[in-house]
Amino acid sequence: MSAVGDERQGATAATAASGSVADGGAGEARLVRGLGSWDATLLTIGSIVGTGIFLTTSDMARALPRGGLILLVWLAGGLLTLAGALTYAELGVMFPRAGGQYQYLKEAYGPFWGFLFGWTCFLVIMSGGAAAIAVGFGEYLGSFFPYFSTDHVLVAVPIGRWTWTLSGGAVAAALAILVLTAVNHVGLRAGATVQNALTVLKLAAMVALVAFGLTAPVPAASTAVAAATPTAPPEGSALLVAFGVAMIAALWTYDGWYGVTCSAGELRDPARSLPRGLIGGTVIVIALYLLLNVVYLRALPPSALAAHPRVAEVVAGALFGPAAARWMTAAVLLSTFGCLSATILYSSRIYQPMAEDGLFFRSLSRVHPRYRVPLVSLWAQSAWAVLLALSGTYEQIYTYVVFVLIVFHVMTAAAVIVLRRKRPDIPRPYRTWGYPVVPLLFIAACLLLIGNTLVEKPVESLLGTALVLLGLPAYLLFRARNRRAA
Numbered sequence: 001m002s003a004v005g006d007e008r009q010g011a012t013a014a015t016a017a018s019g020s021v022a023d024g025g026a027g028e029a030r031l032v033r034g035l036g037s038w039d040a041t042l043l044t045i046g047s048i049v050g051t052g053i054f055l056t057t058s059d060m061a062r063a064l065p066r067g068g069l070i071l072l073v074w075l076a077g078g079l080l081t082l083a084g085a086l087t088y089a090e091l092g093v094m095f096p097r098a099g100g101q102y103q104y105l106k107e108a109y110g111p112f113w114g115f116l117f118g119w120t121c122f123l124v125i126m127s128g129g130a131a132a133i134a135v136g137f138g139e140y141l142g143s144f145f146p147y148f149s150t151d152h153v154l155v156a157v158p159i160g161r162w163t164w165t166l167s168g169g170a171v172a173a174a175l176a177i178l179v180l181t182a183v184n185h186v187g188l189r190a191g192a193t194v195q196n197a198l199t200v201l202k203l204a205a206m207v208a209l210v211a212f213g214l215t216a217p218v219p220a221a222s223t224a225v226a227a228a229t230p231t232a233p234p235e236g237s238a239l240l241v242a243f244g245v246a247m248i249a250a251l252w253t254y255d256g257w258y259g260v261t262c263s264a265g266e267l268r269d270p271a272r273s274l275p276r277g278l279i280g281g282t283v284i285v286i287a288l289y290l291l292l293n294v295v296y297l298r299a300l301p302p303s304a305l306a307a308h309p310r311v312a313e314v315v316a317g318a319l320f321g322p323a324a325a326r327w328m329t330a331a332v333l334l335s336t337f338g339c340l341s342a343t344i345l346y347s348s349r350i351y352q353p354m355a356e357d358g359l360f361f362r363s364l365s366r367v368h369p370r371y372r373v374p375l376v377s378l379w380a381q382s383a384w385a386v387l388l389a390l391s392g393t394y395e396q397i398y399t400y401v402v403f404v405l406i407v408f409h410v411m412t413a414a415a416v417i418v419l420r421r422k423r424p425d426i427p428r429p430y431r432t433w434g435y436p437v438v439p440l441l442f443i444a445a446c447l448l449l450i451g452n453t454l455v456e457k458p459v460e461s462l463l464g465t466a467l468v469l470l471g472l473p474a475y476l477l478f479r480a481r482n483r484r485a486a
Contacts, residue, residue, distance in 0.1 A: 031098060031352075032372040033268045034188045039196060040260045040267060040277020041284070043342055046199040047259030048285045049206075050339035051136050054312035054332045056253045057296050060246040061306035067297040073243065074293050077250030078286035081257050083442040085282040087413050088258050089275040090432045094419070096274070098265030098349040098374075100258060101412050108415035108422070111359060112475055117408050118354045119471035124401045126347035127381055130177060131388040133340045138172030140333040148172040165392060173389040180341050181382040184348070187371040188266055191345050198338030205331035206288050209316065213295030216319045244452060251449065253289070256339070257282050262346040265353075271429035295319075348378040358482030359475070400464035403453045410446045413439050 035043075060070050088104075095103045099118075106114030121127075135150065142149025150169030157164045184191035260267075260277050267273045292312075296305060299315040308314040312332065317325030352374035355365035361380075368375040416432055416439050432438055454461050 029367040029369040029372060031265050031349075031367055031374070032188055033266055035192060035263065035267050035273070036269075037273040037276045037280075039192050040263075040273045041281040042196045042199040043192075043260045043263065043346065044257060044277050044281025045203065045285055046195055046338050046342035047256035047346065048254060048281070048339075049199075049202060049288075049335055050133055050256070051140075051332055051336050052253030053206075053289055053292060054328075054335070055309055056249045057293055057311045058305055058307075058309045059249050061302040063242040063245045065302045065306070067302055069243070070246070070297065070302065071290065071293055073246040073250050074289055075286075077247055077254055078282075078289065080251065080442060080445045081254040082279070082282050082286065083438045083445075084409070084413065085257055085278050086433050087416050087439045087442055088261055089278050089430050090416055090428060090435075091412070091419075092261045092264050092274040092278065093271050093430045094423075094426050094428055096264045096267065096270035097353060098262065099353040100262035100264065100346075100350060101408060102350050102354060104412050104415045105408070106357075108418045109411065111357065113411065115354065115359045115475045115478070116468060116471050118350050118360065119474060120401055120404060120408075120468050121347065121350050122360075122381065122384070123471075124467070125405055126343065126350065127385040128388055128401075130340060130343045130347070130382070130385040131173065133336060133343060134173035134176045134385070134389050135169055137176050137333065137336040137340060138167075138169030140329060140336060141172050142169055143329050143333075166390065167392075170390050170392065174386045176337065176340055177344070177382050177386050177389065180337075180344050181378060183341075184345055184373060184378055185368075185371065185375065188373055191341075191373070195338065195341045195345055198334065198341055202331065202335040202338050203288075205328075205334065206292060209312070209328070209331075210288070210291045210295055213299065213315070213319055214291075218298060219318050244448070248449060248452065251445075254282075254285070256343070257285075259342060259346040262349045265349065275430045344378070344382060348374055348381050351377040351381065358485065359478050399457070400460050400467055402464065403450065403457070403461035404464050404468045406446050406449050406453065410443050410450070413442045413446070 057070065060073060064070055064073065091104045092100075095107060097103055099114075102114045102118045102121075104114075105117050138148050139150050142152065146152060146168075148168040148171065150167045152168035153165050154168060154171065155164075155166040180194070183194050257278070260274065260281070264270050264274055267277075296311055296315050299318045300308075305311055305314075310329075310332075313325045313328045316328040351360055351364045352367070353365075354360040355362055355377070364374070364377040364380060366376050367373065417436060419426070420435075
């Protein structure tokens with residue numbers, strides 16, 4: 001079947017699937033469409049909310065010492081994220097299959113660009129991201145069990161000029177990845193149930209902090225500090241630079257919003273559930289982030305927030321006492337674990353369609369005949385994430401590809417415009433609201449981030465580009481193997 005014919009069928013058959021399992025012509029096991037709009041919404045929320053919202057406002061307060069400007073940054077970052085969600089939703093319903101951006105880049109620009117995205121995800125973006133989240137989980141777990149702290153060094157091995165260290169936090173990270181991978185191993189419903197439960201719990205913690213934080217008396221000490229501390233913001237070009245720095249922090253805190261598109265092949269009715277889950281989940285997070293920052297600024301002035309990296313815990317302690325700060329630490333721990341769960345669930349769906357297309361190791365295309373999950377893809381990704389977490393180098397490598405990740409976002413958003421012209425016959429049950437202004441605004445914002453990253457981190461940007469381009473010989477190798485197999 002041609003690609004066009006396949007997508008015509010896919011756009012309608014996805015709706016008709018209604019939770020059924022699609023099998024290959026020879027009875028080959030396929031992914032099951034078992035997720036609804038509620039699952040998609042919680043997956044979107046779970047993919048976004050990790051530790052950032054509990055920490056990032058401190059960095060913003062150092063750049064912008066005015067509460068109104070901080071709230072404006074969170075609103076602007078949220079609206080740009082929403083523009084991305086509105087744009088990606090059209091692509092998701094056009095190609096309701098596993099893989100997300102891999103599928104969109106492949107269809108708009110050719111298989112090479114889809115492969116480069118998937119290659120970079122496996123090598124660093126998703127695996128390194130999972131490692132980073134998992135080590136963050138270990139750090140917060142160390143607040144309750146010091147053995148798992150990243151400061152607790154278990155082994156130190158000199159290797160030339162470099163010393164490899166194994167900390168308790170790295171061990172906790174590896175265990176967290178393995179436990180959540182095992183949960184996802186036994187089926188989509190098991191993984192989604194755990195993911196949903198974790199997301200509901202962290203939503204409850206955030207809502208509780210908002211509800212009680214907006215009604216609790218403002219600490220007298222906070223009022224005195226606000227009155228005594230000058231809060232003159234930068235002016236002119238310095239203000240624009242500071243706003244840009246804060247905006248980057250906000251956008252990375254919103255990152256992960258596109259996660260549900262990778263699981264489009266497991267949505268029962270992607271024409272409805274994908275836009276609802278992607279857009280609805282993003283709107284919920286924007287609202288919560290704004291309200292949480294209102295609570296932060298109500299409890300403490302920007303000067304005080306700037307002095308405390310773990311903002312949520314300090315605010316909870318200021319409003320409700322030391323015990324509440326301890327509970328907030330537990331909530332952040334739970335949030336981190338939930339974000340890791342979401343990342344493992346959706347990112348493992350990128351490599352399975354790549355392997356089916358002959359653009360990755362064939363074994364990664366296998367779907368378990370009983371559990372209907374991409375088992376090899378799931379465990380291969382997690383094994384690499386564990387190695388990155390234990391190596392201690394994930395953070396440096398991840399920094400290298402930040403630049404390239406933004407480039408992929410630009411290409412994906414532009415794919416909506418490209419495909420409107422290139423493939424006008426494909427059914428589009430959902431069309432981007434505000435087209436073409438909304439996609440163009442998102443692209444413009446990403447281009448500004450690219451320029452800022454090049455200026456601020458030119459070496460890392462070039463190294464990241466070189467790392468991604470290492471995928472070129474791998475692509476040629478997989479293509480040659482695929483031709484021989486055919």
